[in-house]
Amino acid sequence: MPVAELLRNRLDRLNDTLRNAKENSRFYARHLPELNTLRLESVNEIERIPFTEEKHLGSGIEDFICVPPGKISRIVSLFTSGSTGSPKRICFTGDDLENTADYFSFGMSQIVAHGERVLICLPGKSEYGVSHLLSLGIKKFGGSPEIYGIISDPSHAAGRVNEFRPDCIVGMPVQVMALAECHRREYQGRGPSTVLLTADNAAESLKLRIRNAWDCLVLNHYGSTEMGYGGALECNFQNGLHLRDMDLCFEIIDPYSGKNMPLGEEGEVVFTTLTRLGMPLIRYRTGDFAHLLPGPCGCGQTLNRVSLPWRNNGGTVFLNDRLLTMRELDEILFSNRHVMDYSASIRRGEYESIVKLKIWADGEADCLDSGTRKAIASVLPYGVSVCFEMAEPDDISPGLRGKRLGFVHEPRF
Ligand SMILES: [Zn+2]
Numbered sequence: 528m529p530v531a532e533l534l535r536n537r538l539d540r541l542n543d544t545l546r547n548a549k550e551n552s553r554f555y556a557r558h559l560p561e562l563n564t565l566r567l568e569s570v571n572e573i574e575r576i577p578f579t580e581e582k583h584l585g586s587g588i589e590d591f592i593c594v595p596p597g598k599i600s601r602i603v604s605l606f607t608s609g610s611t612g613s614p615k616r617i618c619f620t621g622d623d624l625e626n627t628a629d630y631f632s633f634g635m636s637q638i639v640a641h642g643e644r645v646l647i648c649l650p651g652k653s654e655y656g657v658s659h660l661l662s663l664g665i666k667k668f669g670g671s672p673e674i675y676g677i678i679s680d681p682s683h684a685a686g687r688v689n690e691f692r693p694d695c696i697v698g699m700p701v702q703v704m705a706l707a708e709c710h711r712r713e714y715q716g717r718g719p720s721t722v723l724l725t726a727d728n729a730a731e732s733l734k735l736r737i738r739n740a741w742d743c744l745v746l747n748h749y750g751s752t753e754m755g756y757g758g759a760l761e762c763n764f765q766n767g768l769h770l771r772d773m774d775l776c777f778e779i780i781d782p783y784s785g786k787n788m789p790l791g792e793e794g795e796v797v798f799t800t801l802t803r804l805g806m807p808l809i810r811y812r813t814g815d816f817a818h819l820l821p822g823p824c825g826c827g828q829t830l831n832r833v834s835l836p837w838r839n840n841g842g843t844v845f846l847n848d849r850l851l852t853m854r855e856l857d858e859i860l861f862s863n864r865h866v867m868d869y870s871a872s873i874r875r876g877e878y879e880s881i882v883k884l885k886i887w888a889d890g891e892a893d894c895l896d897s898g899t900r901k902a903i904a905s906v907l908p909y910g911v912s913v914c915f916e917m918a919e920p921d922d923i924s925p926g927l928r929g930k931r932l933g934f935v936h937e938p939r940f
Pocket residue numbers: 762763764765766769824825826827828
């Protein structure tokens with residue numbers, strides 16, 4: 528399809544979404560401007576539409592749905608970071624979920640060939656869960672998927688990899704790293720040629736460990752339940768992630784002013800659904816950070832590209848007027864080959880604050896060498912000290928239970 532036609536198509540979808548939301552959702556009936564001023568002449572005009580924030584979802588899906596309740600096929604409850612209140616809920620129609628399966632099919636067909644085996648190490652085995660949709664998508668182009676589920680026992684998963692011999696593994700970063708290192712240690716056999724990491728942050732140092740274990744290509748996918756699971760996918764050229772442009776309209780904004788950032792500058796990822804029927808979301812603020820990439824990609828796809836978004840998820844804290852992020856800590860700690868996972872908590876005092884790092888190691892008694900300790904100290908704000916605690920061997924790490932959490936805030940002392 529010529530680019531001009533593609534752009535017109537996106538604008539039509541955007542205007543259809545705005546009108547549908549205004550007319551059929553109770554929340555957007557209140558939240559959006561009047562219908563006669565709602566029509567956009569170009570995608571850039573989206574800046575005059577108000578944002579949707581996570582807190583708005585608290586009013587319940589009844590306020591957001593645009594179809595009769597009988598048409599909803601799946602409702603997903605999500606616990607938000609650091610919140611103890613009721614979960615936010617997202618819902619989809621059957622068509623919405625088919626659309627996601629089609630996107631997964633398109634994306635996976637770029638990295639897996641007909642007849643190749645894919646081991647899916649994600650939750651959501653049940654009908655229309657994320658693993659099920661990915662499996663459906665892979666079957667559509669003749670790939671051969673198997674759903675393993677999350678990797679809570681890397682040794683067991685390594686046994687399955689040894690039997691199934693997948694060409695590609697899709698999973699969460701900390702879990703796949705543990706699997707790769709365990710598989711190499713226990714079987715010394717061939718690993719997959721491609722690994723696709725998703726659902727959590729993947730530090731460069733962590734990806735390097737997977738590459739070293741399996742000598743494979745390590746690609747990233749970015750998505751969330753709110754996006755309809757799929758959002759952006761890295762191609763074999765590894766030049767950033769191609770956005771799911773036909774189903775989602777992405778923007779990068781300044782989180783303080785709310786204005787769109789110039790191309791190439793980092794800001795918060797905001798998206799608008801273009802094809803969602805059950806629960807469209809308009810200018811939804813993700814809290815994640817990325818920048819758009821200029822120029823075409825060697826693979827020939829015309830879809831826009833973005834740097835690998837960093838999922839904030841509570842992993843940012845201001846200490847003594849300086850920002851400390853788990854992105855920095857991830858990069859340092861996973862570059863130590865003995866560190867398998869960690870959690871971080873903050874204890875604030877009047878004059879001094881403490882960052883407590885609990886480390887899950889591979890059994891090495893004193894794995895935290897002076898290099899790691901120094902590197903951690905170098906990213907801490909002035910007046911902040913660090914203490915380390917080693918996890919007990921039978922303590923399962925957060926990353927092997929599911930999505931890793933951000934900073935835990937302990938009571939002040
Ligand atoms: Zn590409």
